[in-house]
Amino acid sequence: MTRKITINPITRLEGHGKIDIFLDQAGEVQDAFWQVMELRGFERFCLGRPAEEMTRIVPNICGVCPSAHHMAASKALDQVFGVEPPTAAKLIRQLEYNAFFIEDHYVHFFFLAAPDFIVGPDADPAERNILGVLGRLGMDVGQRVLDIRRRNREIIRHIFSKAPHPEGGLPGGVPRAITEADRQWIIETADASLEFARFALQLFKDRVLGNPAYLEMIQNEAYQLRTSSMGLVDGQNRVTFYDGQVRVVDCDGNQILRFDGADYARHIAERVEPWNMIRLTYLKQRGWQGLEEDSGALYRVAPLARLNAADGMATPLAQAEYDELFARLGKPSHHTLAMHWARLICALQAAEDNCRIAREPLLTSRVIRNLDFKLTGRGVGVVEAPRGTLFHDYETDEKGLLTRINLIVATQHNAAPICLSVKKAAREFIHGLDVKEGFLNRVEMAFRAYDPCLSCATHALPGTMPLRVHLRDQKGTLLRTLERP
Template sequence: MGQTLVIQPVSRIEGHAKITIQLDDAGNVADTMVNVIELRGFERFCVGKPVEEMPRITTRICGVCPWSHHLASAKAADAVFGVQLPPAGEKLRRLCNSIAYMEEHILHFYILAGPDFILGPDAEYPVRNVIGILDAVPDVGRQVVKVRHMCAKMLELIAGKAIHPAAAVPGGFSRPLSEDERQSLLPMAEEALELAKFTISFAKENIFPKYMDVVKTVGTITSGFLGTVTDDGALDLYDGKLRMMYADGSYEEFPYDQYTDYIGEHVEPWTYLKFPYAKKRGPFELEDNAPSLYRVNSLARINVADYIPTPLAQKELEEFRTSFGRPAQLTLLYHWARLIELLHNAELALQLLNDPEITSSDIRASVTPRAARGVGVVEAPRGTLIHDYTTDEDGLLTHVNLLVATCQNNSAINLSVKQAAKTLIKDGNYDQGTLNTIEMAIRAYDPCLSCSTHRMDGTLPVKVDILSPNGEVIDTLTN
């Protein structure tokens, strides 16, 4: 401990998504590489710790989507202990998950994607922020801020602390929901549902029709999709089995603990972030339409699901499928899919709050340490999140593996950027607009680079190095 310890916030706060574009002799794109910063050392940090501490540890480390890590971790610990949850324990976890989803999806649509669509892709950077949105659609902007804050309050009411939740524990949930609390949550959930309903109609009327040309061209690739479904094929964001659907619509299903039989992890020498691939379908190839290429996140989930088990979201799904087919491939449709999921989560939260069992005090089963492996999976807003733990007989961790959502979209992000670059850069010609469009392609995947790699105006700081055929940097674009 003698050395000076600095978290090096500068490298993260000033960090960029680094993109390298290699040109050929004719000035066209030969290759591209996207390098995303990744947190390292986490697995080693966890080894030796008691498994029941993991749901707390993981939330501290991932402050951006703490609930997803919290729940995946609690589920992995449940599996290690081999415990069955009382129904109310599971329902409280599901309720928290649906509220956390609303927080994320509202933020992403209005604040991240919003500038691209509400203000238009050509909007100047200085107005691409919440103030720009407020000026453009003032009533909506204020309601967004209000509901987003209300979701945080709801989580605080149920779980204690909205950030760094310590609510889910191995075997269930740590505190029951009182009838008084349920009563105060109901009107908030109703208000959130109203915003969700408004958002999707607003987007369908005023936003998506204007930008269909952009949706049809930016970052398009063809791939398979991974998501979670129930035994009868319904969308489920908290529990079920994994379904890997290929581009032709055929699919394979597998339980969580067999994920290593279906998902391989390829390593490239130029980035720390691994490249997961669907290994039953072929070797790793960083190529559009490669048989082993798959994507996660909203579009993947609504593609793999046969139906959505809440009525309003199901109706939206049917309309979406009529327009775009199944599986829908256009990358910018991730935004549309996110709004269907927002609606589903708002319906779900209300449904759970109206379930008489939600206030049951039987919320936690007792657990006993043992040597075992447990795999816990949830659908995080950004995609399938896998926590895989192994313990010794005292319940101390001997092995930890995390497969996170942004990582699973690593290939897709790289390929969508390559597609965008190839379309935009011809005969050595490119400009700042090239960068804006590349940024849109990345943003559709909502990658969590780190808190830092976004700037005040909501842009993703992107640095593009343009290389000559012999590898010299001939130009650098930044936003």
């Protein structure tokens, strides 16, 4: 008789999901599934709208990565309207996007990941949260985290009106210029972000890498998964967030693909499995081979994958950290929990890059938009979101109304690998029918390292959604139940 353990809801992530673990009679793990149980539908209800509305709509897909969707939509609209933004506009966009990377990565590390490493994976769940983290690190660290987030979110708000759900992405540019008066506080924020990035990395080295138990956990085979890696790179194969080509390396680090974002459909295929409401992706040239590790068909995105896919970082301090990570773990690294380390390295590059951009003379140019529109009918915007490579693909009619939309987000790329990571962790830590809560948390740590965004990941599904409606009178008495299977 098969026994099932369900972790529902899974914790410390954006969205709603569950994990089903199936045990045999002896209590050994037969299988495990990571399941997404929600549906959004942005790709459907945006059809027929003017394309330029997308930068106001897609930031509302979720509250965790709105700037990534906003920027991908802005870049897609550049192509739809056939315009290249001026240099100042690109600098302003990159300034905002780096600020978003910084604040987003620290939300994940300090609020979602740190409870497992600072408080401990087996600690009381009531303490395994941000308050437990601050109790061990001190309130001054919490104040620094909040201050860096606040200051970088002010850059986002200043450029695109709002930090939670930015607006103002325009085809061909940005809505407002940076003044010389703005430059001073932006420089101060960039410099403070760089200082904090170095602090956060040293904290990770001291409290995580310096703890033999945690280092052993990072290196545990349960938290390793051999897949290909995908990320956005510049002309020198360095990590880039805003613009570049998509590069894919195999399990051994050999380049197998490098392509422009507009060509993604030639290389990436999508499929839906009956047990999940998230579309899984795989490399077309390898073909779907099921949920199999080391097949070459599955690939990962996210911070560690983008470092694997690149030959280096684009800034000097981040490059030194990149070298140290791979010197200790090997390249490519397949250590799932090392994503937290890579995440902090990416935040460091974003801070370094903003120190450069903040001092660029052209940042304050008044030439911030190109209005020489030529409607092309299609645009693909690709950015490296904090969680990995993000594609926005729009098609329009001759009036600029949307006729087709396809979004491939980071959590879709990672969906199949997350399932495999969860299964490997479950098989390592669950033996017997008496399963401790700490063991289940260690299983959750396998998916949490990816920082999945489930609201972003579920957009379209064939068929119909199950539906149950309860009709009650004014006193709450159930009158009738309507169901659609």
